[in-house]
Amino acid sequence: MVMEQKRELDSVSNLFFVGGLQCVTNSKLGHQHQRNQSLCLTLNRSEFVCAGYHFGVILHQKNKAAHSFQSSGSRHSSPVKMGLGSMLGNKEPDEITLWIENNLDFGKVTERSGGASSSWASSSTITTESGVKLFVKTSSDGPSSMFEGEAKGLQAMQATGTLKIPTVYHCGPYSTPFGGNGSFIVMEYLELGGRMSQRELGEKLARMHLAEPLAEEARQGKFGFPVDNTIGGTFQPNGWMDSWLEFLVERRLRHQAKLSRDSQMQDLTEKVCERILNGDFFDGVGDIQPSILHGDLWSGNVSGCKGQPVIFDPACYYGHHEAEFGMDWCASFSGDFWEAYNKLIPRKPGYKERHQIYTAYHYMNHYNLFGGGYYQSAISILKSLVSR
Known part of the structure; x- marks a missing residue:
């Protein structure tokens, strides 16, 4: 999660970059973004905030719902430089190092710096003798498909030739030092x-939303993605479907409701889904075409790189372009942003109601990940959609 440039930072004590991730250690981070009487983020104690990695920390907020930025990483005190192979505790070049040296034209690996880590993944920055740096993420749990969704998502967005996207060099399996099966992804390092x-x-x-899709299925008008992926730590099914409304109902809303195991959320979601399938909320929209979506677009996954806007850490799929903004309650998009976006893609009638549907998906996901006040936020939105 890269802290977006307009976020107010107080008492910043350290700012550095780890594997292309802007990291801030601060004693008070005072950015406040209000929606429905709740703050998007309040940190009143020293915390480590790392771009692209959701710590899963529930951030305290007096008398208000807590908000935790979803992530796959955790706190790490500082970057630690390590010699070749030392991160894996051996003297020989590890399997990932060998892949880099044998398959990329950047020369030998000369240095590796540790980055953020979590319960399922860790990151590091690789420096090669040519001076080129690489950003590597590894996981000792699960198959290589864990990073396949991220890789294909970055590639699909990059293929549009619009926003700056980190280049993916490879993702695949590797053997861990302890004899297990892990996975890794090698990407371009971005400052x-x-x-x-x-x-x-x-x-x-x-x-990017208007660009021709990379996937043949999406060019044929289908909604979904070539592989399933995750939204935060939640499995996100992306099987292709011909209808956006059916995809929204089956692959998104009903999926999150089922994961909640909550009867009220399931009942309300089903009523909303029935209305969607009956054509409510989408009058006047016209023919919906599949757009490549980042899928988890908030200020933590947006930054600048040499003056260019860059987005990363996606949960991509091909869907209705309006669905991109289901996380805008924590994105701080400015008036200039919306003016430029809507000049190319004007808002259609009923946008407000559809935006609530797309927002509900993310609130439901946050509840499934973190619990807490997200439950009431999701229930409130679903009730309002049922009563409209």
């Missing part, structure tokens, strides 16, 4: 930070 234009972000995101 994140500095200013970027919200207007340029809005324009290029609109052009």
Whole structure:
């Protein structure tokens, strides 16, 4: 999660980059973004905030619902430089190092710096003798498909030739030092930070949504993605479907409701789904075409890189472009952003109600990940949609 440039930072004590991730150690992070009487983020004690990695920390908020930025990473005190192979506790080049040296034209690996880690993945920055740096994520749990969704998502967005997207060099399996089966992904290292234009972000995101899809199925008008992936730590099914409304109901809303194991949420979701399938909320929209969506677009997954807007850490699929903004309650998009975006893709009638549907999906996911106040937020939105 890269802290977006307009976020207010107080008492910042350290700012550095780990594997292309802008990291901030601060004694007070005072950014406040209000929606439905709740704050998007309040940190009143020293915390480590790391771009692209959701710590799963429930952030305290007096008399209000807590918000935890979803992530796959956790706190790490500082980057630690390590010699070749030392991160894996051996003297020989590890399997990932050998893959880099044998398959990329960057020369030998000369240095590896530790980055953030979590219960399922860790990251590091690889420096090669040519001076090129790489960002590597590894996991000792699960098959290589764990990173396949991320890799294919980045590639699908990059293929549009619009926003800056980290280049993916490889993802696949590897043997862990302890004899297990792990997976890894090798990406371009990006020096994140500095200013970027919200207007340029809005324009290029609109052009990304308007671009011809990379996937043949999406070019044929289908909704979904070549592989399933995750939204935060939640499994996200992406099997292709011909109808956006059916995809929204089956692959998104009903899926999250089922995961909740809550009868009220399931009942309300089913009523909303029935209305969607009956055509409610989508009058005047016209023919919906599949757009490549980042899928988890909030300020933590947006940054600047040498003056250009860059997005990363996606949960991609091909869907209705309006669904991209289900996380805008924590995105802080400016007026310039919306002016540029809507100049290319004007809002259609009923946008407000559809936006509530797409927001409900993310609140439901946050409840399934973190519990707490997200439950009431999701229930409130679902009730309002049922009563409209």
